[in-house]
Amino acid sequence: MLNYVIKRLxxxxxxxxxxxxxxFMIIQLPPGDYLTSMLATMxxxxxxxxxxxxxxxxxxxxxxxPIWLQYWKWISGIIFRGDFGYSFEWNRPVAxxxxxxxxxxxAISIAALLFVWAVSLPIGIYSAMRxxxxxxxxxxxxxxxxxxxxxxxxxxxxxYFSYKVLGQSxxxxxxPEYVEAxxxxxxxxxxxxxxxxxxxxxGTSGTAALIRxxxxxxxxxxxxxxxxxxxxxxxxxxxxxxxYPVRIALNPFVSAIGWVLPELVSGVTITAIxxxxxxxxxxxxxxxxxxxxxxxxxxxxxxxVLTLFGMLISDILLALLDPRIxxx
Amino acid sequence: xxxxxxSTGTQPAGxxxxxxxxxxxxxxxxxxxxxxxxxxxxxxxxxxxxxxLCLVGESGSGKSVTARALLRILDRNGAITGxxxxxxxxxxxxxxxxxxxxxxKLLQIRGGRIGLxxxxxxxxxxxxxxxxxxxxxxxxxxxxxxKKQARAETIELLRQVEIPNPDKMVDRYTFxxxxxxxxxAMIAMALAADPDILIADEPTTALDVTTQAEILxxxxxxxxxxxxxxLLITHDMGVVAEVAxxxxxxxxxRIVEAGSAEDIFHDARHPYTVRLLNSTVKLEQNQRTAARxxxxxQARQPVLSxxxxxxxxxxxxxxxxxxxxALKAVDDVSLDLYPGENLGIVGESGSGKTTLxxxxxxxxxPSAGTVTYHGAGAPMDVTALSKQGLKAFHxxxxxxxxxPFASLNPRMTVKEIIGDPLYVSGKMxxxxxxARVAELLTLVGLDPMAMERYPHAFSGGQRQRxxxxxxxxxxxxxxxxxxxxxALDVSIRAQILDLLLDIQQKLxxxxxxxxxxxxxxxxxxxxxAVMRLGKxxxxxxAEQICTQPQHPYTQSLISAVPNPDPRNKRMLHRTRxxx
Numbered sequence: 001m002l003n004y005v006i007k008r009l010x011x012x013x014x015x016x017x018x019x020x021x022x023x024f025m026i027i028q029l030p031p032g033d034y035l036t037s038m039l040a041t042m043x044x045x046x047x048x049x050x051x052x053x054x055x056x057x058x059x060x061x062x063x064x065x066p067i068w069l070q071y072w073k074w075i076s077g078i079i080f081r082g083d084f085g086y087s088f089e090w091n092r093p094v095a096x097x098x099x100x101x102x103x104x105x106x107a108i109s110i111a112a113l114l115f116v117w118a119v120s121l122p123i124g125i126y127s128a129m130r131x132x133x134x135x136x137x138x139x140x141x142x143x144x145x146x147x148x149x150x151x152x153x154x155x156x157x158x159x160y161f162s163y164k165v166l167g168q169s170x171x172x173x174x175x176p177e178y179v180e181a182x183x184x185x186x187x188x189x190x191x192x193x194x195x196x197x198x199x200x201x202x203g204t205s206g207t208a209a210l211i212r213x214x215x216x217x218x219x220x221x222x223x224x225x226x227x228x229x230x231x232x233x234x235x236x237x238x239x240x241x242x243x244y245p246v247r248i249a250l251n252p253f254v255s256a257i258g259w260v261l262p263e264l265v266s267g268v269t270i271t272a273i274x275x276x277x278x279x280x281x282x283x284x285x286x287x288x289x290x291x292x293x294x295x296x297x298x299x300x301x302x303x304x305v306l307t308l309f310g311m312l313i314s315d316i317l318l319a320l321l322d323p324r325i326x327x328x
Numbered sequence: 329x330x331x332x333x334x335s336t337g338t339q340p341a342g343x344x345x346x347x348x349x350x351x352x353x354x355x356x357x358x359x360x361x362x363x364x365x366x367x368x369x370x371x372x373x374x375x376x377x378x379x380x381l382c383l384v385g386e387s388g389s390g391k392s393v394t395a396r397a398l399l400r401i402l403d404r405n406g407a408i409t410g411x412x413x414x415x416x417x418x419x420x421x422x423x424x425x426x427x428x429x430x431x432x433k434l435l436q437i438r439g440g441r442i443g444l445x446x447x448x449x450x451x452x453x454x455x456x457x458x459x460x461x462x463x464x465x466x467x468x469x470x471x472x473x474x475k476k477q478a479r480a481e482t483i484e485l486l487r488q489v490e491i492p493n494p495d496k497m498v499d500r501y502t503f504x505x506x507x508x509x510x511x512x513a514m515i516a517m518a519l520a521a522d523p524d525i526l527i528a529d530e531p532t533t534a535l536d537v538t539t540q541a542e543i544l545x546x547x548x549x550x551x552x553x554x555x556x557x558x559l560l561i562t563h564d565m566g567v568v569a570e571v572a573x574x575x576x577x578x579x580x581x582r583i584v585e586a587g588s589a590e591d592i593f594h595d596a597r598h599p600y601t602v603r604l605l606n607s608t609v610k611l612e613q614n615q616r617t618a619a620r621x622x623x624x625x626q627a628r629q630p631v632l633s634x635x636x637x638x639x640x641x642x643x644x645x646x647x648x649x650x651x652x653x654a655l656k657a658v659d660d661v662s663l664d665l666y667p668g669e670n671l672g673i674v675g676e677s678g679s680g681k682t683t684l685x686x687x688x689x690x691x692x693x694p695s696a697g698t699v700t701y702h703g704a705g706a707p708m709d710v711t712a713l714s715k716q717g718l719k720a721f722h723x724x725x726x727x728x729x730x731x732p733f734a735s736l737n738p739r740m741t742v743k744e745i746i747g748d749p750l751y752v753s754g755k756m757x758x759x760x761x762x763a764r765v766a767e768l769l770t771l772v773g774l775d776p777m778a779m780e781r782y783p784h785a786f787s788g789g790q791r792q793r794x795x796x797x798x799x800x801x802x803x804x805x806x807x808x809x810x811x812x813x814x815a816l817d818v819s820i821r822a823q824i825l826d827l828l829l830d831i832q833q834k835l836x837x838x839x840x841x842x843x844x845x846x847x848x849x850x851x852x853x854x855x856x857a858v859m860r861l862g863k864x865x866x867x868x869x870a871e872q873i874c875t876q877p878q879h880p881y882t883q884s885l886i887s888a889v890p891n892p893d894p895r896n897k898r899m900l901h902r903t904r905x906x907x
Contacts, residue, residue, distance in 0.1 A: 224451055225446050225448050225451045225452035226451060226452050226453055226454045226455075228396075228401055228444075228446070228452070229444070229446065229452045229453065229454075229514075229517075230454070231399075231401050231438065232399055232401055232438050232439060232443075232444040233438065233439040233465065233466045233469065233517070234435045234436065234437075234438040234439035234440055234466070234469050234470060234521075235435075235465070235469065236435060243457075244454045244457075247454075247456055247457075248454075248455070248456055321456070322455075322456055323455075323456055323501045323503075324455055324456070324501070324503055327501070327503070327504070
């Protein structure tokens with residue numbers, strides 16, 4: 001098992017190198033650079049820029065260097081000094097900007113993930129065991145609605161509901177009076193009062209998908225001979241189902257963890273913008289629009305790294321859950 | 329048809345063992361989409377302490393659902409519509425059919441009073457739990473043991489079913505066991521709570537003959553030592569003859585005849601029973617020796633020569649880690665196939681017989697050796713053929729598959745399936761294909777009108793006929809049939825074999841017939857090659873291999889084949905081969 005993990009980690013090195021190249025190429029692909037897009041913005045608002053000053057900045061930032069040298073500067077900083085570069089737009093180190101957003105991003109995503117599991121697991125099992133019953137149809141209907149309604153519409157509807165009916169301040173994670181306040185019980189309660197909207201909005205589509213996956217998988221497993229064996233042994237039906245087929249049908253749940261990590265960064269951008277959440281998604285979008293190359297590049301690289309680690313984690317969990325994978 | 333009571337046997341009534349379970353007029357219905365299927369109608373039988381009742385019938389006769397009804401584990405759309413299942417319980421009787429679904433008594437009966445073993449040892453145990461944990465669970469359910477006691481008892485049970493190193497195997501997973509070992513573990517689980525009745529639903533169908541003999545032996549010994557009643561469900565009359573005290577023959581959901589094993593085998597009254605027995609006994613004789621003179625094979629030129637053919641798996645190591653355990657799937661095999669000859673290849677699973685077939689077709693690349701084909705033109709070295717040459721070779725050498733359900737595309741009509749090789753080879757188009765397909769369908773005994781229908785409209789035997797028609801489409805010289813009759817019922821099996829023999833006479837084909845079933849090979853083949861662990865251990869005429877095998881391994885293989893005659897049980901004096 002340890003050998004397997006070490007082997008996987010070593011295999012990741014060439015993949016990471018390739019990913020960093022691609023990330024860098026992506027941010028170099030659009031014509032122009034940060035300065036041209038800054039120039040355009042300033043010209044729009046009627047300001048004049050001194051070409052000499054522009055040239056000086058261009059040299060200072062190293063935009064005139066050959067591509068490979070720019071890449072080397074960027075990647076060596078990350079590897080040797082943990083320095084992801086400097087955000088032109090925010091005038092701050094990229095690392096600071098990203099970490100600042102990571103806390104809230106992580107909190108929302110993990111809460112949404114737990115919501116998805118807590119809801120879809122029992123419903124999926126129920127739907128599979130009572131297929132074509134009224135309850136199954138009702139949950140299937142709700143699930144498809146959750147899947148079909150775009151997230152931002154759902155976000156707007158829930159915001160309106162919470163403002164009109166519950167009288168809450170909408171948007172963000174805290175009420176205005178708590179945003180800058182130190183942590184207290186009141187602030188925590190306020191956080192919970194705000195958190196439910198993004199959790200439901202982000203969670204519903206995932207919930208619907210997982211219910212369907214679990215229902216389909218479990219339906220296949222329920223007819224396997226080993227389930228009959230378990231029943232013939234004298235186990236009550238619910239125990240026989242929970243212990244044997246559900247355990248095997250859980251594999252897709254675990255595999256899904258691999259996709260959850262990159263989703264943390266970019267997945268819910270639109271929802272985050274609508275709900276004014278301080279997560280990483282809007283920051284990434286802004287960086288891409290303004291060609292803030294080091295910030296955008298670091299985000300793309302980070303997403304790649306998270307995908308790789310997510311896959312590694314889910315593979316390890318899968319091996320722990322399923323001995324057939326562990327022993328082959 | 330009236331149902332004969334089981335007491336018509338030869339034993340006087342006073343000597344009979346006490347009845348532990350009696351089924352009276354049981355009927356089962358299944359609600360299907362458009363109709364109600366009467367799966368079991370008015371079935372009655374009794375199980376006696378220490379005795380074995382064999383329920384015999386072909387697929388779809390309702391024997392498995394009857395067994396499941398005894399435990400009340402029918403599918404959701406099935407229901408008991410009439411009759412009683414009386415389980416004797418120290419004087420008082422429980423009617424299992426009348427218990428409610430949630431009755432705790434039902435849970436006690438399942439596993440506690442009645443144990444169940446299934447056909448598929450591969451899938452009837454959970455792959456993600458250890459063997460031990462699945463048996464311990466049964467012990468803790470019915471015998472109120474704590475974990476430590478249950479574990480010790482499990483190891484003891486595994487020892488009783490003759491699993492070596494039971495204290496280590498208890499923590500292993502099912503996929504680390506061979507098929508026979510899994511079936512042993514399954515038996516240990518069924519016996520965990522010391523049940524009065526053991527139901528074995530085709531317990532050896534998926535196993536090799538030698539493993540089958542050992543498992544049947546084991547079940548019989550355990551049954552005798554524990555005094556259990558057993559209900560054995562099977563389609564194999566040979567197995568019935570070896571183990572049954574009483575036999576009930578089922579057809580279309582009814583018991584058509586019941587009696588002692590002696591009566592059924594030597595004094596069968598119902599025409600269906602007679603037919604079933606005949607098709608089994610028929611396979612005991614060779615069909616070919618009478619048909620041909622033996623002298624001719626030596627003088628003639630072989631149509632296919634295999635020389636020193638080997639296939640090694642896993643020899644090359646990957647650049648990173650990788651394993652160096654080489655597996656010799658086929659090891660230095662040399663064979664000749666003569667024109668018009670049927671060559672059988674027999675062996676247990678894992679002996680390399682299927683791989684050999686694929687190597688000859690070169691769908692798997694051989695590691696060493698040559699295959700030479702003497703077709704119409706000059707001799708062809710198959711191992712050196714280009715892609716184009718291989719295409720031509722595949723026109724002359726065709727394959728018939730084992731599973732008639734999986735080998736036909738369900739979205740193609742019969743015409744498309746059979747016409748596909750013609751179309752691909754570019755030989756024919758349009759109406760010509762249609763005429764040829766009609767001709768082929770007539771040849772395999774199907775109505776040419778059937779060509780517009782899809783495979784789901786046909787039974788297993790008919791589908792296999794379609795598969796054969798497809799193999800014949802390009803006028804091949806050699807047909808390789810890989811377990812072509814293994815998935816079929818015994819009466820259909822004989823029909824398909826007769827069909828192949830008939831076609832062979834008409835078209836002058838040669839067959840390579842790969843099978844684990846000795847009786848089929850004996851019926852069908854001129855010569856038989858016996859394989860073990862990739863090596864050819866013996867080649868001889870079918871009669872010689874079956875009656876006077878030379879190699880000790882062949883002897884043990886032949887002696888493990890059940891004999892469909894209860895007066896002459898072959899398995900009692902079988903030999904074991906220890907390599």
